Amino acid sequence: MFIDPHLASKHHLQLLSKVFASEEDVRQSMLYSYKHSFSGFSAKLNSSQATTLAKMEEVISVFRxxxxxxxxxxxxxxxxxxxxxxxxxxxxxxxxxxxxxxxxIVGIFDTGIWPESDSFRRGPG
Structure with a gap:
């Protein structure tokens, strides 16, 4: 586990740099870096990139x-x-x-509230 969240994110980017050709592609592929409760990240990868990443010793698992x-x-x-x-x-x-x-992993998703929500639609009456 990383103590410094900045170092965790930097490490995630370094891992991704091994499967992408450019730093710009690495940054565009990264969706989120999880760095507080556990160390991990989500990224947009094709199947060969995911396979390459999964074979790395420092990677525990890769899943869709x-x-x-x-x-x-x-x-x-x-x-x-x-x-x-x-x-x-x-x-x-x-x-x-x-x-x-x-x-x-159980979590709460607050999707917000908006006037177009089904909760606000009135039926016939």
């Missing part, structure tokens, strides 16, 4: 990001959690337990 549609109900579906198929109740008679997903 997923775009999910935000919603406020059925959070377990949104997170990809499923009901356990082993049994509908336990021997103690308790209800189904969730089969918890791995590698999930």
């Amino acid at each position: 990001s997923k775009t999910l549609r935000l919603h406020t109900t059925r959070s377990w579906d949104f997170l990809g959690l499923t009901l356990s198929s082993s049994s509908s109740t336990s021997t103690a008679g308790t209800p189904l337990q969730l089969a918890y997903g791995e590698d999930i």
